[in-house]
Amino acid sequence: MGCGCGKKVKAVMDVVEGNVKLLEEKVRQMVGDETEYVPYVAQRLERCLGCGQLTWMTVGEYAGFLMANAVDVVKEFGELEKLPNMTRFEKHDGAGMYCRRCKCYLPAKARVKDMECPMGRWIGIKVLEENKVPTEKENKGENNGKG
Numbered sequence: 567m568g569c570g571c572g573k574k575v576k577a578v579m580d581v582v583e584g585n586v587k588l589l590e591e592k593v594r595q596m597v598g599d600e601t602e603y604v605p606y607v608a609q610r611l612e613r614c615l616g617c618g619q620l621t622w623m624t625v626g627e628y629a630g631f632l633m634a635n636a637v638d639v640v641k642e643f644g645e646l647e648k649l650p651n652m653t654r655f656e657k658h659d660g661a662g663m664y665c666r667r668c669k670c671y672l673p674a675k676a677r678v679k680d681m682e683c684p685m686g687r688w689i690g691i692k693v694l695e696e697n698k699v700p701t702e703k704e705n706k707g708e709n710n711g712k713g
């Protein structure tokens with residue numbers, strides 16, 4: 567029986583990769599380079615924008631969720647969809663896009679090539695090309711039994 571360490575290490579690496587890409591893109595924009603850095607990001611985030619699992623949180627609000635669930639976050643890191651869904655908030659000042667289901671910061675997650683939506687709305691690059699369209703039920707986030 568494995569300890570699950572491999573999954574946790576991979577999850578940490580994905581978080582680092584997504585945030586490094588995000589930072590690199592911001593630096594490039596600051597020096598006037600508007601080249602599209604990761605072409606599939608906009609398509610992924612567009613799907614998230616139409617999804618019932620999207621929530622808007624500030625860094626402080628997200629940190630509050632992590633702190634309140636610290637033990638489970640450490641235990642389940644790499645499989646955070648096992649935790650209860652985060653609260654749904656509308657867009658507000660200073661808030662960024664997070665997934666209530668996988669608990670990820672979406673602008674970073676969307677920049678990692680092999681990352682997947684926990685509800686199958688985008689699964690790497692190939693599925694995007696096939697243009698999988700979520701059902702209305704999926705769109706409202708009603709098929710997961712977790713609210």
Ligand code: SF4
Nearest residue numbers: 614617619620665683
């Ligand atoms: S469930 Fe998928 S589409 Fe919905 S917000 Fe999360 S990552 Fe985005």
